[in-house]
Amino acid sequence: MSSTPRLTLKPGRERSLLRRHPWVFSGAIGKVQGSPQSGASVEVRAADGAFLAWAAYSPASQIRARVWSFDEADVPGPELFRTRIEAALALRRAAIPAQASDAFRLVHGESDGLPGLIADRYADVLVVQILSAGCERWREPLIESLRDTSGCARVYERSNTEARELEGLAQRAGAVSGAEPDGPIRILEHGIQYEVDVVLGQKTGFYLDQRDNRRRVGLLAGGREVLNCFCYTGGFALSALSGGAHSVLSVDSSAPALELARRNLALNGLEAGRSQWLEADVFEALRELRREGRQFDLIVLDPPKFAPTPKDAARAARGYKDINLNALKLLRPGGLLATFSCSGGVSPELFQKIAAGAAADAGASLLLRERYGAAPDHPVRIEFPEGEYLKGLLLERR
Numbered sequence: 594m595s596s597t598p599r600l601t602l603k604p605g606r607e608r609s610l611l612r613r614h615p616w617v618f619s620g621a622i623g624k625v626q627g628s629p630q631s632g633a634s635v636e637v638r639a640a641d642g643a644f645l646a647w648a649a650y651s652p653a654s655q656i657r658a659r660v661w662s663f664d665e666a667d668v669p670g671p672e673l674f675r676t677r678i679e680a681a682l683a684l685r686r687a688a689i690p691a692q693a694s695d696a697f698r699l700v701h702g703e704s705d706g707l708p709g710l711i712a713d714r715y716a717d718v719l720v721v722q723i724l725s726a727g728c729e730r731w732r733e734p735l736i737e738s739l740r741d742t743s744g745c746a747r748v749y750e751r752s753n754t755e756a757r758e759l760e761g762l763a764q765r766a767g768a769v770s771g772a773e774p775d776g777p778i779r780i781l782e783h784g785i786q787y788e789v790d791v792v793l794g795q796k797t798g799f800y801l802d803q804r805d806n807r808r809r810v811g812l813l814a815g816g817r818e819v820l821n822c823f824c825y826t827g828g829f830a831l832s833a834l835s836g837g838a839h840s841v842l843s844v845d846s847s848a849p850a851l852e853l854a855r856r857n858l859a860l861n862g863l864e865a866g867r868s869q870w871l872e873a874d875v876f877e878a879l880r881e882l883r884r885e886g887r888q889f890d891l892i893v894l895d896p897p898k899f900a901p902t903p904k905d906a907a908r909a910a911r912g913y914k915d916i917n918l919n920a921l922k923l924l925r926p927g928g929l930l931a932t933f934s935c936s937g938g939v940s941p942e943l944f945q946k947i948a949a950g951a952a953a954d955a956g957a958s959l960l961l962r963e964r965y966g967a968a969p970d971h972p973v974r975i976e977f978p979e980g981e982y983l984k985g986l987l988l989e990r991r
Contacts, residue, residue, distance in 0.1 A: 598627030598635045598650065600658060607639040610646055613976040615660035615703045617648060622657055631761060632730025634661070634669045649708070649727020653761025659708035659725055669727075671734040674707065678735075678742045681705040688969035696780040696789070698801050698970040699743060704980045705972070709760075712739050713797040715778045715789050719745040720797040721769065724756040740770055747771035751797050766792075777853065779860075783808045785831050786860050788853060795825065795850075795897075802935075802967035802983050803828060803895065809965070810893060810931055811836035813987075817890035820844070820882070820923065822875045822916070827854030829893045829931075834863045838891070844871045844878045876912075879919035890928045892920045900938030909936055910947050917951035924957070924990050933965065933985040941984045948986055963987035 602610075606621035617637060629635050629650040637646045637658060644665045648658035661669040681700050689697050699719070700712040709725020719739060723729055740748050748770040757764055767773065777788035782804055791798035811832035819833045824843035831854075833841050845851055851870045858868055871878060875896070894916055900909030917932055924930055934944045941964075952959045965985030967973075973980045 596627070598625070598629035598633060600625055600635050600637045600648070600650070601642075602637065602639055602645070604640040607643075607645055610637065610660070610663070613663055613974075615646075615708055615977060616656045617646075617658035617660070619655055619657040632726040632728075634727075649725060649730065651726040651760050654726070654759050659703070659727055661706070661708070661727065669731075671731070671738065674731065674735055675738040675742070677706045678738045681707075682742055684972065685970050694780065694782040694804060696782060696799065696801060697804075697968075699739070701971050702980070703977050704974050707735075709756075710735060711797065712743075713799075713801060714743060714745060715780050715791060715798060717745055718747045718749060718774060718778050718791060719743050720749050720751055720791045722754065722797065723750065723752045723765075724754065724760070726760045726762065729760070729762055736769055747774070749774060749791055751791070783811075783832075785835055787826065787828070787831075787857050788860065789826075790849075790853060793849070800825065800828060800895075802971045803933075804968040804970075806931070806933075806965045806968075806985060807832040809963075809987075810891070813929060813931075814838040814841075814891055817929075818888075820887075820889040820892045820920075822879070822892070822894050822920070823896045824854060824870075825850050825895075827857045829895065830854065830868060831857055831861060831863065833891070833893075834858070834867055835861070838867065840867050840869070842869045842871060842889075844873055844875050846872065846874050848872050876915060876919075879916060879923065883919060883922055887923060888925045888928075889923055890925055892924055892928070892930050894920055894930070894932040896933070896935075898936050899934070900936035903938040905936075906938045906943065909934075909939055910943065913939070913944070913947045914951050914954075917948055918955050921951060921955040921957045921959075921990065926990055928990050929962070930959075930988045930990070931965075931985060932988065933983065935983050937979055937982040939984075941981075944984050945986065948988065952988075958991040960989040960991055961986060962989050 601624040603623040646660045647662045709728040711722035753764040753766040789798040814833035815837035819841040821843040824845045830843040967983040
């Protein structure tokens with residue numbers, strides 16, 4: 594009899610795994626054999642004993658196990674992880690032209706068969722997030738494979754998110770390999786240079802998932818007066834200015850982010866007179882701009898995550914409706930609204946309903962011009978819809 598710990602599911606609860614969904618929730622488990630510790634590899638079997646998956650056990654989380662492999666022959670370990678990381682890099686090389694950017698997501702968690710692992714490359718620096726008990730258990734071989742496969746001598750860890758607490762793990766950040774960055778890392782994206790703070794910046798330092806959407810907004814911005822809300826370090830603003838925008842007003846509540854945005858503006862030699870940077874709460878700023886009678890031809894709404902999980906969706910919907918309603922009241926007829934949600938708890942269908950409700954309350958007729966998602970270095974497995982967290986709509990006011 595195998596000494597490997599085993600999870601046996603309740604009758605009928607194997608269906609999601611048969612469809613290759615990589616999560617096993619606590620309520621699906623009928624019996625635990627052995628004494629698996631946090632991050633331990635476990636066999637997951639159906640009530641009739643049939644093998645379903647190898648998974649990482651997480652006693653502190655409602656997601657009690659995260660699947661490493663659905664193939665009984667693919668036993669979790671350094672060899673399997675290295676193969677997955679090499680496949681992930683090959684996918685990025687095929688999807689992202691070298692001239693497009695020297696910054697990209699190398700590993701995207703479950704979508705690359707490495708649940709709870711995020712690795713973003715910024716020029717010659719790799720920034721890693723280890724967010725699951727399973728990846729924590731295999732931290733050293735995973736980082737070794739990432740370093741060897743990427744060729745990055747410098748690896749910095751940003752495992753300082755709330756997601757680790759849900760797994761019963763303490764937060765951690767710091768240099769793992771090579772010298773700690775002593776300042777921002779300079780990257781190039783679609784011809785625009787950015788300085789990225791991988792130590793203190795949001796997420797791993799930059800929003801790589803919006804790469805192609807920034808370029809699209811730049812192509813739409815020519816001659817327009819642009820309002821860029823939740824601008825962070827200026828990604829959409831610089832794209833719009835590079836695309837010939839008449840002016841761009843960018844709003845964010847973070848003074849350090851706005852300071853870095855101004856430096857990014859100067860780094861690219863863009864005309865400072867066409868840009869304005871406003872440190873303010875976006876909800877209040879939108880209302881103040883309405884009171885001032887301001888109007889814009891293109892508005893970008895790229896807020897932070899309002900709903901991490903579906904249970905937060907109702908609260909998040911109110912926030913999304915508020916900013917979209919007030920933005921629409923600032924949008925000229927014929928103007929464009931590029932509105933985004935990065936909340937995994939808000940589905941694309943719900944997000945479109947929220948936008949439609951905001952339009953009705955604003956008395957605006959909208960034409961859906963385009964839909965947006967994450968850049969291709971953030972792949973989505975069809976059996977794991979939770980991976981499709983970023984969604985966007987380009988709406989034209991008629």
